[in-house]
Amino acid sequence: MVKTMRVARLASAAFLGIATIGCTATATPIDAPLSAPMVQPADARAHWLAPDLIAAPTSQGHSIQLVAGNDIVPLQRAGTVGDTFDEFPHLADMPLWRIEDASRERVAEWLKGPVMIEHFGLVGDIPTGLQIGPVLDALYANDEPLGARLIDNEWHIALWAPTARSVRLVTSMDGDMRSSSGHAMAFDAATGIWSARLDDSYTDLFYGFDVEVYVPALGEVVTNRVTDPYAVNFSPDSVAGQLVDLANPRLMPTGWGAFRRDLPEHPEDRVIYELHVRDFSASDPEVPDMLRGGYGAFAGDNAGTRHLARLAEAGLSDVHLLPTNDCASIPEKKEDQREPGDLTDLPANSEAQQAHIGEIADRDSFNWCYDPLHYFAPEGSYATNPDGPARIREFRNMVMSLDRLGLGTVLDVVFNHAPASGQADKSVLDKIVPGYYHRLDETGAVTNSTCCSNLATERHMMERILIDAMIVWARDYKVSGFRFDLMGHHERESILKVRDRLAELTLEEHGVDGKDLLIYGEGWNFGEVANDARFVQATQANMAGTGIGTFNDRMRDAVRGGAYNSKAEQAVRTQGFASGLYAAPNRMTSADPAARAEALRLADHVRAGLAGSIAGFAFANADGVIRSLDDMDYNGAPLGYVRDPQEAINYAAAHDNPTLFDSNAWKLPLETSKEERVRWQNMGNSLVILAQGIPFIHAGQELLRTKSLDHNSYNSGDWFNRIDFSGREHWWGRGLAHRADNEVDWPIARQMLADERLAMGPEQIARAAAHMEELLAIRNQEPLFRMRTGTGVKELLRFDNTGPDQVPGLIVMRLGSEGDEQVIVVFNATRERITLPMADARRFALHPVQAASDDPMLGTVAIDAESIEVPAVTTAIFLRAD
Known part of the structure; x- marks a missing residue:
């Protein structure tokens, strides 16, 4: 704070033409101005940080000068950036230089033309351009x-x-x-x-x-x-x-003026369903042609809305829509869109399907839309008519229609990058203020660690776009929350500002509970901002204690097995707790001591996830030592990282990477029966739904959704992304996925896609869907699965069957306290029926929802005076009955 205030005083003094004081460095005089004509610098390694202060790399004893248009201005040495600024840690050691005559008017005029730094006294040195974002903030924010x-x-x-x-x-x-x-x-x-x-x-x-x-x-x-x-x-x-x-x-659609969205007060009560607008209805014959794949489909009576209504009745709270703001990748007029035609007669493992789609991939109606073009307007391709305000009315009607089903609308927002920069066709911001809106590297080039042209939301006016846009979506579209794409590329402070600004919206005045809007995002730590290199990021660790959620990759990897983006055969076949590790070895694994040790290690990771990954939660690890999650390792980071359950977004699948079914297709033995595949999928879903925190479900996860092994279907069209919400069609074997993200495992995928053992029928889909509805209903009925505080989790959750002598693949979770409501959950991720000695077994009964289930295996659960028997690959939930 002291350094920031000092900068403000220096800048103000410069504007007024008053001599500045307080800097300890001595200036190095310029012996003589350079006489060479101005040339265009090849890069921009200098940084204009305040009207009178420039950071520029040079050697001690050498001098530099600013060349701005026809002006040549000597610069005086003023220490290093770190002596004066806190807000530029990546430049802390760079020499700092002062412009003695830096009036506001003069600097403003310079910034409208070419500016560069020339070094004096360095043989062979070349001029460098200036990165002007900070000084524009200082002058004009x-x-x-x-x-x-x-x-x-x-x-x-x-x-x-x-x-x-x-x-x-x-x-x-x-x-x-x-x-x-x-x-x-x-x-x-x-x-x-x-x-x-x-x-x-x-x-x-x-x-x-x-x-x-x-x-x-x-x-x-x-x-x-x-x-x-x-x-x-x-x-x-x-x-x-x-x-x-x-x-x-x-x-406004009919009723919009009176529409109010009263949101759940407790985030832990919410369950999120991630859905793409097109996926919802593009393939549904019950939806009129003009509404398929668009906003309007949510307002009708069709397979999708009936399915969502059932999930909402059971306990689903929110639909999370993949980006719906104006994006760059989809032709908005239907007459300009191209579709691949009927591909149903092609073989299940053919290359032809992707070849047809590849020809028109950038001209069809499908894209995930993680390439935002404008932030305040709905995407036009999802409207019945992109010419005019239909998209506004239809988007609002979609929000109301989901509300009538009992569901909120969470928006996926992408402020970390733009589809293009500079003078490119799809560049917007950089054409207005060149060099300001995008984050630049040490040479002045636009960084692209997020896959596109990164945006610098640490700049005030870019942060303003972020905050102002979210206010519009919350206030004028009455959505129920926001999910930040690559949130770790934003400042922690920016996300907190968003939270605080949204909290000012009221149900009475604005039609939405601003304080109860759900906010979560991808808290990944990578790229040029990694490890707080440029600012304190909105990463998993840094968001702990804020109430803002981050995706729980610890839970994901332990449930699925392997890394999230594994592609090579050895990696994609790496098993996890809910994909057969040790219990059902595939052709690249075994049930040897090493596999047993890994099974016990991952079971501990699953236990951590079930406890909401709460920092400070402790239990007996596989080695017999009671450890806190803070002291348990996950790829060099603590296994426990959140302070409050609402900060853990628990998931086993999302739009990225293989679906849960496809992941298990790789990992389970090929000879696994259809019925058993359903049970393994249900095991993964059980862990996500019954963990402390907020469950996150990938659309179709409850329907055994497949994308025919496509690892990255962002541009694979409706063909590979298809869902049948009626539950009649599985869509396994839509053809070989595109090579770009799937080439390593193509030969194996070719064999698997032709294997009918992996094609599920209506009976299997129905059992998976029923299991999800049962889990949601149980979670909704039992507050112990929705604890509000980290302290509550530490006090009311514990595990049996821990330590080195545990039964591998078995997790026994107890919730509640003596004399109060109690729940026991048995996750039997083995292929064996297991009898659990339990002195108080007679006090418990199978949960009524499961007792009424059509799952034949649940009908074989047995309880006697001193034990509970749970069948293979089954989650059984027991309530205290006395």
């Missing part, structure tokens, strides 16, 4: 309204573009902007915002901006036609924004 707002019958339109030389507002009746009119915009030098006003006769017209700006990568001034990053609706394919007011009743 603000919270003034942006976008297009209708106020008192007048459109107020604002664009943040501080480095632009001019900006012109353009409007058109035509959504593709072939003919347009120009409108002057005024520049506010204090905020960097260009603004204009139009009367309300422009409502429903389309608009964009012509931004005249210097582009360092080109070394010239260009005029970019750009869309408004804050636009809430677009013409087809996002060519132009549309001037619409979200508060206008004509954009």
